Amino acid sequence: MIVLLTDFGQSEYVGVMKGVIYSIDGDAKVVDLCHDISPQNVIEASWLLKNNYKYFPKGATFCCVVDPGVGTKRRALAVKTDNYYFVAPDNGLLWETLKQARIVDIRQIPVPENASRTFHGRDVFAKAAANINKGDFEDLREKVEKIEKLELYQQAGEGIVVRIDRFGNVITNLPASAPAPVFRQEDAGARRSSRPRQDKDKYSVEINDKKYTMNCYLNYDAAKDDELFLIEGSSNTLEISLKNGNANENLRAKSGDKIKIS
């Protein structure tokens, strides 16, 4: 199985990558993880991959193309871990995912002479993914020792926006179980020991030089209309939401923006 993750949106670029894959292996199974990564936003891609690869069957090959450096000398990587394969430009996209996995081997994917200088998704990564998926990882001869590092910034109560989803939820990388005042210990009897308590307590949220005071709820339904609130999202981090509305129409945040919650 080949899983695609790109910032190509609804462009034909995704379709062409599939054409390339099927031309190499007519029996390949290709799945779209996501293509609406914000253009060139490696942070967002890194977050999405890190949190979601584990929902796919073992043995899957992830083909990740968010590649502002296309056409330069940046390397193209193929990584084998204990359970998956990953193909991506060497720009940090894979860093957070590989921190969680056991790396077996990293190889460099050669860029053909006649590759386009703007579309390695088609000319480099789709081909590599198709071949790896067929079992040809070992054909990549050049070993790689060190790859680009991209840590998603996070320390006590401070983190970053990592994704705006379709509903306008502002997703952060701040664990819902961490910063003390948000996650009351007296809530320990709840379904998860560290879940935020649904209460009237206010939390302070700082983002883009503005301060907000927000409640934290257990589900969307508990919030009032027109009220920005905190909630534990599906990757167990804090999100800012607006019930039956779009939180980010107010906040205007982008993936990569710093955020502080206390």
Next chain:
Amino acid sequence: MIVLLTDFGQSEYVGVMKGVIYSIDGDAKVVDLCHDISPQNVIEASWLLKNNYKYFPKGATFCCVVDPGVGTKRRALAVKTDNYYFVAPDNGLLWETLKQARIVDIRQIPVPENASRTFHGRDVFAKAAANINKGDFEDLREKVEKIEKLELYQQAGEGIVVRIDRFGNVITNLPASAPAPVFRQEDAGARRSSRPRQDKDKYSVEINDKKYTMNCYLNYDAAKDDELFLIEGSSNTLEISLKNGNANENLRAKSGDKIKIS
């Protein structure tokens, strides 16, 4: 075959649901019916499902996730009809579809203790759809007698907007064959006895406190540029269109808005 219908747009949420399905059944066939349901718009999802499920092969399992009540006590349903399976939150989404079908059985899908409170598409519905598609419907033990009702409002000449499509067509649930003055009986000799006649007669359209006068045409080409007009859409209901343009840029309608045509 599993058919997905959600309001997840281009988000990764759709991709993750597929990962979950393939992890349960690597041979599953998964098809996207539509993911750009307006956020939380159960009416729109209800309309789309009702009109389109019948175009899919018998035996298909529809996995429908438009779920503003996620994380509350609303039930998760699995329905077996004579020809299809349906999985959805119990919020009325399935009502109109099930009115047309012969219901064989309705069961409740249990929500696991550790399910996210914001994403049952991944933790409840995708899993259930994969298992049902594998033949395990009977494993759901808890029978359901009564489900939430959601009728799409319609009476003589009055109905609702049920969908805005990509072209800006404002789709209503008013049958093109019904309200008398729009659908001339003298047209009975045409290809369908009750088709609207292409003529210069004007029809009165009331929507969002505004009144319009519109012609009704047999195809887009017959209309003039810059003219809002009525046409019979592909689900045999009336739509408001603008030739080579976007009707809803003028009308600013939303699914659920009342509309009156006479």
Next chain:
Amino acid sequence: MIVLLTDFGQSEYVGVMKGVIYSIDGDAKVVDLCHDISPQNVIEASWLLKNNYKYFPKGATFCCVVDPGVGTKRRALAVKTDNYYFVAPDNGLLWETLKQARIVDIRQIPVPENASRTFHGRDVFAKAAANINKGDFEDLREKVEKIEKLELYQQAGEGIVVRIDRFGNVITNLPASAPAPVFRQEDAGARRSSRPRQDKDKYSVEINDKKYTMNCYLNYDAAKDDELFLIEGSSNTLEISLKNGNANENLRAKSGDKIKIS
């Protein structure tokens, strides 16, 4: 394999076409080439098909639906070439692609009496594609001698915008290897003899009654921020780009607009 190319965007119309295909042939392999063709923009569809069909496996059937004339007497075509099949309305969409291929046969697809007058994607083209993909091309009895012509305008240094991609790149049909001053002969020693040279020379770009002076770069990284520049795109034509930005937010071009580069 059936490859879909439409202007249906994220609408349910694509999903329904797949339902129709799978109802005819449950084993069909269906791939999305692209669905975000600008509404009714046959030029854009023509360009995308022409440049991308060759990336798909031989034998594929392309089902192309950009069809402003739906419901009129315009014909529905099925074309067999030496390597592929194509299904589309007879509105010029296939012209540029067929200029490159060896046409074996062109047949007319009959429109059923009860076909919708707004959605032949479902009622005509998806069905035809499914049947052709199953090997039933010869069942189409009516031969077609002449089809609609649609040339993508291009002469020395003058051409048209053929596509705006997800990144806001303004893609033209002007070959990157053609107009003399842009493509220096002294660059002949480079990877491709006619590649544009990365240099400080300025080129004149005329579009929508405005004139710009732009550099031409070998890759995105070489450009400065906030600088509109020319680059050779992945179909070997000139594109206007903005590094880490959206060129078309400035240019406001549409597919079909004339452009002059010297």
